[in-house]
Amino acid sequence: MTQLAQLAGLDVSTVSRALRGDRSRVASATIERVGQLAAEHGFQPDAVAAALRTGRTKVLGVLVPTMTDVAYAQMLEGIAQQASLRGYLAMTTVTGSARRTRNAAVASLVGQRVDGIIVADSTVGSGAPTALVSSATPFLFALRGVGHQLGVVADDTLGGRLVAEHLLDRGHRDVAVVAGPTNATTSRRRLSGFRDVIRRAGVELGADRVVHADWGVAEGHAAMAELLGHGLRPTAVFSLNDYNAIGASRALQNSALEVGRDVALVGYNDISISAELPVPLSSVHNNLETVGRLAVDSLLSLIDGHEPPSQTVAPRLIVRESSGFSAHPQR
Amino acid sequence: MTQLAQLAGLDVSTVSRALRGDRSRVASATIERVGQLAAEHGFQPDAVAAALRTGRTKVLGVLVPTMTDVAYAQMLEGIAQQASLRGYLAMTTVTGSARRTRNAAVASLVGQRVDGIIVADSTVGSGAPTALVSSATPFLFALRGVGHQLGVVADDTLGGRLVAEHLLDRGHRDVAVVAGPTNATTSRRRLSGFRDVIRRAGVELGADRVVHADWGVAEGHAAMAELLGHGLRPTAVFSLNDYNAIGASRALQNSALEVGRDVALVGYNDISISAELPVPLSSVHNNLETVGRLAVDSLLSLIDGHEPPSQTVAPRLIVRESSGFSAHPQR
DNA sequence: TCTCGTCTGCCAAACGTTTGGTATGAAGGT
DNA sequence: ACCTTCATACCAAACGTTTGGCAGACGAGA
Numbered sequence: 001m002t003q004l005a006q007l008a009g010l011d012v013s014t015v016s017r018a019l020r021g022d023r024s025r026v027a028s029a030t031i032e033r034v035g036q037l038a039a040e041h042g043f044q045p046d047a048v049a050a051a052l053r054t055g056r057t058k059v060l061g062v063l064v065p066t067m068t069d070v071a072y073a074q075m076l077e078g079i080a081q082q083a084s085l086r087g088y089l090a091m092t093t094v095t096g097s098a099r100r101t102r103n104a105a106v107a108s109l110v111g112q113r114v115d116g117i118i119v120a121d122s123t124v125g126s127g128a129p130t131a132l133v134s135s136a137t138p139f140l141f142a143l144r145g146v147g148h149q150l151g152v153v154a155d156d157t158l159g160g161r162l163v164a165e166h167l168l169d170r171g172h173r174d175v176a177v178v179a180g181p182t183n184a185t186t187s188r189r190r191l192s193g194f195r196d197v198i199r200r201a202g203v204e205l206g207a208d209r210v211v212h213a214d215w216g217v218a219e220g221h222a223a224m225a226e227l228l229g230h231g232l233r234p235t236a237v238f239s240l241n242d243y244n245a246i247g248a249s250r251a252l253q254n255s256a257l258e259v260g261r262d263v264a265l266v267g268y269n270d271i272s273i274s275a276e277l278p279v280p281l282s283s284v285h286n287n288l289e290t291v292g293r294l295a296v297d298s299l300l301s302l303i304d305g306h307e308p309p310s311q312t313v314a315p316r317l318i319v320r321e322s323s324g325f326s327a328h329p330q331r
Numbered sequence: 332m333t334q335l336a337q338l339a340g341l342d343v344s345t346v347s348r349a350l351r352g353d354r355s356r357v358a359s360a361t362i363e364r365v366g367q368l369a370a371e372h373g374f375q376p377d378a379v380a381a382a383l384r385t386g387r388t389k390v391l392g393v394l395v396p397t398m399t400d401v402a403y404a405q406m407l408e409g410i411a412q413q414a415s416l417r418g419y420l421a422m423t424t425v426t427g428s429a430r431r432t433r434n435a436a437v438a439s440l441v442g443q444r445v446d447g448i449i450v451a452d453s454t455v456g457s458g459a460p461t462a463l464v465s466s467a468t469p470f471l472f473a474l475r476g477v478g479h480q481l482g483v484v485a486d487d488t489l490g491g492r493l494v495a496e497h498l499l500d501r502g503h504r505d506v507a508v509v510a511g512p513t514n515a516t517t518s519r520r521r522l523s524g525f526r527d528v529i530r531r532a533g534v535e536l537g538a539d540r541v542v543h544a545d546w547g548v549a550e551g552h553a554a555m556a557e558l559l560g561h562g563l564r565p566t567a568v569f570s571l572n573d574y575n576a577i578g579a580s581r582a583l584q585n586s587a588l589e590v591g592r593d594v595a596l597v598g599y600n601d602i603s604i605s606a607e608l609p610v611p612l613s614s615v616h617n618n619l620e621t622v623g624r625l626a627v628d629s630l631l632s633l634i635d636g637h638e639p640p641s642q643t644v645a646p647r648l649i650v651r652e653s654s655g656f657s658a659h660p661q662r
Numbered sequence: 663t664c665t666c667g668t669c670t671g672c673c674a675a676a677c678g679t680t681t682g683g684t685a686t687g688a689a690g691g692t
Numbered sequence: 693a694c695c696t697t698c699a700t701a702c703c704a705a706a707c708g709t710t711t712g713g714c715a716g717a718c719g720a721g722a
Contacts, residue, residue: 044442049678051379068404080425091422094411111375217607276548380708
């Protein structure tokens with residue numbers, strides 16, 4: 001920067017202010033000229049030195065359990081985009097499930113002096129990483145909330161409700177659920193929203209009609225097969241995620257039940273193939289990019305010393321052929 | 332750190348050396364004691380200040396066009412893991428397709444003084460971002476290579492060959508290709524490998540048998556429909572990605588051609604659902620996590636002043652029901 | 663007991679910015 | 693012509709580490 005200053009015939013401090021566009025202290029013409037000069041010579045001010053001086057790195061940390069799950073990937077894209085829009089960069093660390101990895105990851109980020117951290121890797125048991133609360137770094141939860149802590153989450157309860165209303169509306173009274181893992185806040189909320197509405201309509205959802213499974217296709221298949229094995233023949237099935245739903249549909253097929261005619265099937269997450277399946281799958285669509293964007297905005301506001309409110313992003317149900325028909329009255 | 336030094340009754344410089352484990356200058360016992368003390372008081376040395384002094388940030392930059400494509404997500408996970416293993420952090424920026432965004436992203440990373448950059452967003456036209464070559468930051472290409480520049484790439488040519496050999500082996504002579512976008516180096520290589528082997532076997536692959544499409548399911552459907560619309564009835568179809576293949580299978584279904592019996596179908600990338608489709612899909616499996624890992628290792632070696640070689644990671648073909656049968660002799 | 667060698671720890675400069683305080687010059691009002 | 697006011701630019705300290713150069717202490721050999 002000193003070199004640039006000499007080139008421009010100015011003091012470094014003036015150049016610094018000019019580069020940061022401080023119009024209250026530097027003439028507009030000078031700002032313009034310095035900007036030009038910097039561009040010509042490919043000069044990029046050293047963000048590290050600036051960070052040391054100002055105490056702000058303009059970097060946000062993000063904690064996710066995985067990047068290969070589309071849901072997280074979408075949120076991460078939203079985060080990255082919004083961050084860059086606001087002049088920040090995102091540093092993402094994959095924490096997996098091990099508790100130790102998690103604290104180590106937090107320590108790294110804190111050591112890098114990130115300005116704030118978005119925690120998106122929490123499950124039912126885990127709260128905020130201990131290493132994080134003891135540091136003074138501002139943070140919030142995203143995607144999956146934790147208790148009453150500050151967070152930006154998808155409204156999974158509402159999603160469950162929407163599905164229940166839809167199925168009741170089409171005349172279904174005999175329903176079952178393929179319910180995802182028990183320790184995911186996600187599945188808990190989706191299920192409880194669904195159950196609330198169903199119950200209020202006077203329909204029973206016995207424990208034998210809810211079977212838990214991991215998030216994969218094969219697991220959904222097995223879970224559905226189990227339900228059918230108990231002799232159940234529901235007219236509608238709510239699957240707490242699309243992969244599970246795809247697996248479930250295969251199990252139904254094996255029992256000679258045709259999805260979209262004999263049985264209604266609704267998934268969750270609206271992954272890209274859902275719309276293109278042989279029988280297009282109804283699914284709850286979350287705008288996870290928006291979750292990411294809002295999380296960044298809230299975090300920046302928190303960093304600025306404000307107290308942003310927690311937010312929930314409403315999903316919407318996309319009805320397709322798999323559940324678009326009305327229940328057969330005779331069943 | 333000064334506080335910690337007082338607490339330990341030592342000089343800051345000694346504490347610094349102790350924390351970094353410099354056994355040639357600090358007694359082991361002291362190292363131990365300081366480490367303990369730091370842990371107790373939750374002290375994390377300021378990486379920013381260290382970076383300013385040493386000129387190394389211990390951060391790597393990554394450029395990807397998107398994170399929502401599983402292929403990139405997998406590679407990113409590999410990068411993140413290997414980086415953290417080597418004491419680095421990864422900073423990922425999503426560049427989309429706009430040229431301007433790309434240079435801006437590079438400028439950000441260079442401004443942050445990352446120690447090196449992994450460029451994984453190149454298409455046929457684009458070389459290294461101009462902002463990158465003019466900076467002194469070490470970089471290499473990953474996933475998709477560019478000319479003879481240093482890179483760690485998946486061997487797409489080999490992937491194409493494997494598919495061709497497999498289909499020839501099963502007796503197919505009447506083949507077609509759903510070929511992905513024209514400007515992706517990926518699709519070019521897969522296609523050229525495939526074409527080489529096919530041609531060497533004396534089978535013709537006319538221009539009317541290759542139709543390009545974007546990477547999505549719907550696009551694959553349309554492309555396949557176009558082929559069929561021309562009156563072609565190939566006994567085998569190679570789809571340059573799994574989404575395309577899923578779309579293509581629907582088009583085949585519409586023409587009363589059953590995948591796995593009337594026509595063989597092979598995809599690329601082996602996404603998780605491929606194994607679980609009604610007719611499990613044969614697909615070329617890339618270990619993209621490995622690509623990410625190797626990219627990190629090569630980059631670190633480059634940073635250390637060595638000259639690592641370019642590398643290719645070999646994929647393998649996973650044969651499933653969609654192409655496991657032998658071609659019907661009468662066709 | 664003296665000297666030499668080795669191990670350990672201290673001092674201070676430097677990394678490249680930012681920013682409050684202050685000086686200089688020009689313009690405008692009386 | 694003189695004073696005030698405003699706009700613009702300069703000086704220097706500080707952010708928290710790292711690291712080469714030295715000094716002090718301790719033990720061993722003669």
